[in-house]
Amino acid sequence: MRTVLNISATWLLLFFALPATGQQRDTVATATLQPLSLDTNYIIVRNILVSGNKKTRTSIVLRELSLKPGDTVYLSTLAETLEASRKQLLNTSLFLNATANVKNWEGRSADLAFEVWERWYLFAFPIFKLADRNFNQWWVEQKHSLKRVNLGVKAFQDNLTGRNDDVYADVTVGYTQKFLLGYNLPYIDNKFRHGIGFVVSYSRNREINYISDGNKQQFFRQDDFLRKQFLLGLTYTYRKAISTRHQLVLNYYNESVNDSVVLRNPDYLGNGRKDMNYLELAYRLHYIQADSWQYPLKGLLVSGEVSKVGIGPLSGLDYLKFRVKATKYWELARKTYGALGILGQAKFSSDQPYIGMRAMGYSDDYLRGLEYYVIDGTSYFIFKSTLRREVLNWKVKLPIVPKKFSNLPIRLLVKTYGDMGYAYAKLTKNGILNNKMLYTAGAGLDLVSFYDTCIRFEYSINQLGEKGLFLHAKLDM
Structure with missing residues (x-):
C-alpha cells in the first residue's frame, strides 16, 4: 500500500500568510435591510x-451587479437578490468582504448600497514547486529527489489600474528554467464587454519525459538541455452578461529537442524531427452560475473548447480538438452537498506524435486513485461524483497581521466519491489502462480556508486493487 502525503510549499505559504486569488465564503452577514413600513410589495431602484x-x-463594481437603476425588485425576493449580488462581488476576487443594504427609502423607490473591503493586490513570493505531476509520484517513484524541484520567484499585481486587470511574472530555476510574463485587461470599451491579454514564456529542461511505458512516464536526463519551448499567446474576451465568457485564443509555439531524445523516441515530435513550429487557434466558452467560483457547492459550471492546432505553414502539430466540461452542484440537505461532473475530449486525427497524446493523468484530468499513472490517447472522458458534508466551520484569530486579515476562516467537509473514465489510443506501449473502462472510489476530507483555497486528504482505491492516501491543494471537480 502506498500511503503518502502531497502538498506544495507555495500553497502553504499562501495558506498561512496571505492568499492571492479566489473568494472568501460567508465572512460577513448576508444582505441586511432597513425596516419597511410602506404598504407595497416592491421597490424601484433609484441609485446604486x-x-x-x-x-x-x-x-467595475457596478459591472458585476445584475441590478440597475430603474429596476423593480419584489420584496419577497429582495434579500435573496441582494445576497446574490453580494456573492457575485466576492466572486470577482477583488474583495475580502462585501455587504448589501437598502437605504433612503422614499415612497416606492430606494437606494441600494454596497460596501466592499478591498484585499491586497500586490504579491511576490518564492516558488517551491515539484516538477512531477503530483506529490505522490515525486515522493514514491522519484524518491523525493530535490533535483526534480523548481525554485524561483513569482510576482503579480492584481487590479493594476483599478479595472480588475492584472500583470504577472515568474522566473524559475531548477528542474525547469523558465521565464514568463503576462497581462490581462478584462475591459477595453465603455460597455465593459471586450477584453484583451497576452502571455510570453520561454522554458528549457535537462530532463525530459520522452515516452510512456506501461502507463508510466519514462525520463531521460543529461547535462545539456534536452527540450526548449517558446510560447507567445494573445487572448480576446467577450463578456456581455455576468455568468458567460467567450474567448478567442491565438498561440504560437516553438518546440525543439536534443538529438538524444530523437534517438530514444523518434516519434516524440514525430517523424524523427528535432524541432517544430505550430499555431493554435481556439474558441473557449465558460459559464458559471454558482454560489462560489472557487469552491462551488450549489450551482452549475460549464466550459467548452474548439481548437485547431496547425495552421498553414505553421503545422508541426496538426489536429482538431473538441473539449467539454460540466459540473452540477446541489445542496441535498442542510450542510450536505452533492456534485456530478463530466469531462470529455476528442482529437482528430488519432495519429499524433508523443507530445500530442496526453490524455488522463496530466494536469487536472485524472481519476482520484490513479495519480501514479498516465493514460495517453487522443480521446477520453472522465465522470466524477462526490458527496460532501460540512462538519466544522470556525475562525482562528491570527496575531500580528492587519485586522481585516486576522480572522482565518476554516471549514472542514467530509466526503465520499467515485470516478470512472476511458481513454482511447490508436497505439500504446504496454498500456494496461488504455482502451478500457477505469473505476476508482474513496473517502476524504476537504479543508477550506481563505478565498476557498482547499487542501484535500483522500484515501482512494482503484480497480487494480491499489490503495493510498493522497493530498492535493486544488479543487477536485
Whole structure:
C-alpha cells in the first residue's frame, strides 16, 4: 500500500500568510435591510451606491451587479437578490468582504448600497514547486529527489489600474528554467464587454519525459538541455452578461529537442524531427452560475473548447480538438452537498506524435486513485461524483497581521466519491489502462480556508486493487 502525503510549499505559504486569488465564503452577514413600513410589495431602484473601493473603479463594481437603476425588485425576493449580488462581488476576487443594504427609502423607490473591503493586490513570493505531476509520484517513484524541484520567484499585481486587470511574472530555476510574463485587461470599451491579454514564456529542461511505458512516464536526463519551448499567446474576451465568457485564443509555439531524445523516441515530435513550429487557434466558452467560483457547492459550471492546432505553414502539430466540461452542484440537505461532473475530449486525427497524446493523468484530468499513472490517447472522458458534508466551520484569530486579515476562516467537509473514465489510443506501449473502462472510489476530507483555497486528504482505491492516501491543494471537480 502506498500511503503518502502531497502538498506544495507555495500553497502553504499562501495558506498561512496571505492568499492571492479566489473568494472568501460567508465572512460577513448576508444582505441586511432597513425596516419597511410602506404598504407595497416592491421597490424601484433609484441609485446604486458603492463605498469602500479605494482602488477599484466604481464602474467595475457596478459591472458585476445584475441590478440597475430603474429596476423593480419584489420584496419577497429582495434579500435573496441582494445576497446574490453580494456573492457575485466576492466572486470577482477583488474583495475580502462585501455587504448589501437598502437605504433612503422614499415612497416606492430606494437606494441600494454596497460596501466592499478591498484585499491586497500586490504579491511576490518564492516558488517551491515539484516538477512531477503530483506529490505522490515525486515522493514514491522519484524518491523525493530535490533535483526534480523548481525554485524561483513569482510576482503579480492584481487590479493594476483599478479595472480588475492584472500583470504577472515568474522566473524559475531548477528542474525547469523558465521565464514568463503576462497581462490581462478584462475591459477595453465603455460597455465593459471586450477584453484583451497576452502571455510570453520561454522554458528549457535537462530532463525530459520522452515516452510512456506501461502507463508510466519514462525520463531521460543529461547535462545539456534536452527540450526548449517558446510560447507567445494573445487572448480576446467577450463578456456581455455576468455568468458567460467567450474567448478567442491565438498561440504560437516553438518546440525543439536534443538529438538524444530523437534517438530514444523518434516519434516524440514525430517523424524523427528535432524541432517544430505550430499555431493554435481556439474558441473557449465558460459559464458559471454558482454560489462560489472557487469552491462551488450549489450551482452549475460549464466550459467548452474548439481548437485547431496547425495552421498553414505553421503545422508541426496538426489536429482538431473538441473539449467539454460540466459540473452540477446541489445542496441535498442542510450542510450536505452533492456534485456530478463530466469531462470529455476528442482529437482528430488519432495519429499524433508523443507530445500530442496526453490524455488522463496530466494536469487536472485524472481519476482520484490513479495519480501514479498516465493514460495517453487522443480521446477520453472522465465522470466524477462526490458527496460532501460540512462538519466544522470556525475562525482562528491570527496575531500580528492587519485586522481585516486576522480572522482565518476554516471549514472542514467530509466526503465520499467515485470516478470512472476511458481513454482511447490508436497505439500504446504496454498500456494496461488504455482502451478500457477505469473505476476508482474513496473517502476524504476537504479543508477550506481563505478565498476557498482547499487542501484535500483522500484515501482512494482503484480497480487494480491499489490503495493510498493522497493530498492535493486544488479543487477536485
